[in-house]
Amino acid sequence: MSLLSTGISALNAAQLGLAVTQHNINNVNTAGYSRQAAMQVTNGAMMTGAGAIGQGARVHTVLRYYDDILTRQVNDAQTRSSELDAYHAMIARIDNLLADPNAGVSPVLAGFFQAVQDVAANPTLVSARQSMTSAAEALVTRFQTLDNRLTQLYDETNSQLKDVVNEINAYSRDIAKLNERIIAQSHTGHPPNDLLDQRDQLVLELNKLVRVDTYLDSDNSLNVLAGNGHALVVNTVVMELEARPSVSDPERLVVAAKGGAAEFPETYLDGGALGGLMAFRLESLDRAANSLGQVAVSIALTVNAQQRLGQDLLGAIGGEAGFVADFFELRDPKAIANANNTGTGSVSLAFNPPRMSENGNYYTDLTASDYEVRFTSATTFEVKRLSDKNVITGTLGTPLSFDGLTLDFSGTPATGDVYLLQPARESARNIGVNRDIAADVRRIAAAMPIRTGAGALNTGNAVISAGSVADAGYSMANLPQTIRYDAASATLTGFNPASSIQVKSGGVTTAYPPGTTVIPYQSGDTIVVDGFSFDVTGVPDDNDEFTLERNVGGTADARNIVRIGALQTALTMNGDGAKGVSTFQVAYAQLVSDIGAQTKSILINGESQEAVLQQATEARSTVAGVNLDEEAANLIKYQYAYQAAARVMNTVSTLFDTLLSIGA
Numbered sequence: 001m002s003l004l005s006t007g008i009s010a011l012n013a014a015q016l017g018l019a020v021t022q023h024n025i026n027n028v029n030t031a032g033y034s035r036q037a038a039m040q041v042t043n044g045a046m047m048t049g050a051g052a053i054g055q056g057a058r059v060h061t062v063l064r065y066y067d068d069i070l071t072r073q074v075n076d077a078q079t080r081s082s083e084l085d086a087y088h089a090m091i092a093r094i095d096n097l098l099a100d101p102n103a104g105v106s107p108v109l110a111g112f113f114q115a116v117q118d119v120a121a122n123p124t125l126v127s128a129r130q131s132m133t134s135a136a137e138a139l140v141t142r143f144q145t146l147d148n149r150l151t152q153l154y155d156e157t158n159s160q161l162k163d164v165v166n167e168i169n170a171y172s173r174d175i176a177k178l179n180e181r182i183i184a185q186s187h188t189g190h191p192p193n194d195l196l197d198q199r200d201q202l203v204l205e206l207n208k209l210v211r212v213d214t215y216l217d218s219d220n221s222l223n224v225l226a227g228n229g230h231a232l233v234v235n236t237v238v239m240e241l242e243a244r245p246s247v248s249d250p251e252r253l254v255v256a257a258k259g260g261a262a263e264f265p266e267t268y269l270d271g272g273a274l275g276g277l278m279a280f281r282l283e284s285l286d287r288a289a290n291s292l293g294q295v296a297v298s299i300a301l302t303v304n305a306q307q308r309l310g311q312d313l314l315g316a317i318g319g320e321a322g323f324v325a326d327f328f329e330l331r332d333p334k335a336i337a338n339a340n341n342t343g344t345g346s347v348s349l350a351f352n353p354p355r356m357s358e359n360g361n362y363y364t365d366l367t368a369s370d371y372e373v374r375f376t377s378a379t380t381f382e383v384k385r386l387s388d389k390n391v392i393t394g395t396l397g398t399p400l401s402f403d404g405l406t407l408d409f410s411g412t413p414a415t416g417d418v419y420l421l422q423p424a425r426e427s428a429r430n431i432g433v434n435r436d437i438a439a440d441v442r443r444i445a446a447a448m449p450i451r452t453g454a455g456a457l458n459t460g461n462a463v464i465s466a467g468s469v470a471d472a473g474y475s476m477a478n479l480p481q482t483i484r485y486d487a488a489s490a491t492l493t494g495f496n497p498a499s500s501i502q503v504k505s506g507g508v509t510t511a512y513p514p515g516t517t518v519i520p521y522q523s524g525d526t527i528v529v530d531g532f533s534f535d536v537t538g539v540p541d542d543n544d545e546f547t548l549e550r551n552v553g554g555t556a557d558a559r560n561i562v563r564i565g566a567l568q569t570a571l572t573m574n575g576d577g578a579k580g581v582s583t584f585q586v587a588y589a590q591l592v593s594d595i596g597a598q599t600k601s602i603l604i605n606g607e608s609q610e611a612v613l614q615q616a617t618e619a620r621s622t623v624a625g626v627n628l629d630e631e632a633a634n635l636i637k638y639q640y641a642y643q644a645a646a647r648v649m650n651t652v653s654t655l656f657d658t659l660l661s662i663g664a
């Protein structure tokens with residue numbers, strides 16, 4: 001019987017070997033499948049007087065070829081590759097949008113300022129003013145169109161976040177179910193290879209959505225942690241995620257534990273498509289929307305400020321009936337109260353008027369950053385600039401001015417209340433051409449409200465500049481004035497004692513007290529009288545006269561519209577606390593350049609990571625992949641083993657028949 005049992009064991013071992021080989025061949029194209037092998041061991045020997053006689057072999061278990069380190073390398077490479085792919089797919093759309101020479105801001109911005117120059121060339125021509133208004137409306141429409149496209153990307157990001165979170169939850173539930181089945185089969189003492197492969201493949205698919213770490217328990221269940229530590233699966237329990245509106249910004253979906261009170265920071269769940277979408281929104285989309293709004297606001301504020309200093313075609317100036325102070329309409333910046341606030345405070349946020357540089361052009365202090373306001377007590381608060389974490393403090397009841405903004409509160413905020421300020425976020429959609437100017441283009445203030453003149457009887461060679469308005473606080477109350485040169489004292493006399501007078505000489509400004517009627521004369525000094533700026537150059541003779549008066553009938557005057565046109569090349573934007581560091585065009589070009597560079601960087605990194613993923617996958621395949629040539633050789637090997645075992649059985653049968661025939 002020993003010979004018979006040995007043959008049977010050989011037959012069974014070969015049969016199982018053939019079955020495992022066939023299973024490998026069948027699953028050669030199954031994602032995540034690890035090749036298997038029948039592991040044979042010898043049966044216990046039978047002790048005889050002649051020694052130990054072997055009793056064949058048996059299949060002890062089916063081995064799964066698996067390397068944990070290589071598998072983790074594939075998962076790590078996969079999650080990074082998927083993150084970069086998701087990031088690039090979205091940022092490439094911003095890059096194409098902003099850089100398009102026909103769809104970007106640059107051509108219509110240049111068109112607007114060209115129309116301004118046309119008005120400057122002929123301020124009495126109503127058709128030129130109409131063209132300027134049309135060019136302004138085209139510029140506004142372009143800003144609104146770009147903002148609308150960026151808003152669509154925000155909506156699409158929210159939608160994709162929902163889908164990705166739902167997929168993560170589905171994979172987590174599947175892993176938990178496999179954990180349950182694997183635990184149930186653990187008592188057999190043999191690994192459920194196919195179930196383990198399925199679970200590993202689910203982990204790989206999960207890494208495409210979010211970076212996960214895994215830890216194996218003693219019962220062979222797999223614990224899965226997402227990002228920086230959120231447990232998705234513990235044994236057979238699933239802790240699902242949800243995408244929900246942020247408490248700080250209800251238009252922005254964030255990820256949180258389902259049913260949990262706190263939402264995760266946007267960098268908490270990194271890797272995979274989820275991490276790519278989060279990083280894209282935080283690093284690129286927010287910046288594009290804010291920078292676009294920053295340019296739009298800066299254009300509106302500076303043009304409006306210069307418009308206020310002028311005189312329109314009907315002769316109206318600031319403060320008079322019919323004068324339109326703003327060329328562009330602009331809504332107040334966006335401020336949002338946190339949904340968890342417990343106080344009754346209400347936030348007020350407004351743009352500050354632009355400031356005038358020493359070169360005589362306006363510039364804004366607005367940045368492209370968002371801000372977080374947090375009340376440290378019932379009466380004090382901190383404002384954090386989120387771009388660089390710079391913090392300034394304020395007190396309830398006292399308006400706080402910073403970065404071109406004025407912040408104030410009413411009501412009763414509570415300690416810990418938080419507000420999100422997004423001054424530039426929606427400004428590109430909220431800019432418009434003033435409807436009064438669009439209805440009557442004569443309201444464009446192309447002229448200056450004052451004019452200067454030299455006396456007809458002057459004998460010296462001194463000349464007076466045309467003059468301009470130095471700031472919005474000018475006054476017409478003390479006009480006209482006639483100023484005379486006194487050669488004996490080398491002074492200018494005749495100023496109205498009610499006037500405010502400043503003299504700028506060699507970078508030094510001297511303010512004269514009220515009642516001053518005489519000031520020293522020095523050729524080229526800039527003199528500011530009641531907000532009107534002019535200079536006298538040359539050598540006047542005694543009693544030479546110069547006049548300051550209202551610009552009555554100055555329809556052909558283009559001094560103010562020339563200053564509006566000069567804003568095109570002036571340093572009108574700062575964004576970093578310095579006086580005017582960029583023009584409109586340069587600021588927009590910088591945005592386009594930065595987005596383009598980032599897009600290229602993401603693409604290159606993605607291609608590099610794809611190569612890393614391919615190498616890791618190939619390394620894993622050398623261990624776990626099915627080789628059809630090897631399996632074909634195994635088929636032949638097990639076939640011959642089976643045939644040999646069958647011959648043994650046939651020999652045993654012949655011997656048994658022979659024994660029976662002898663007995664007969």
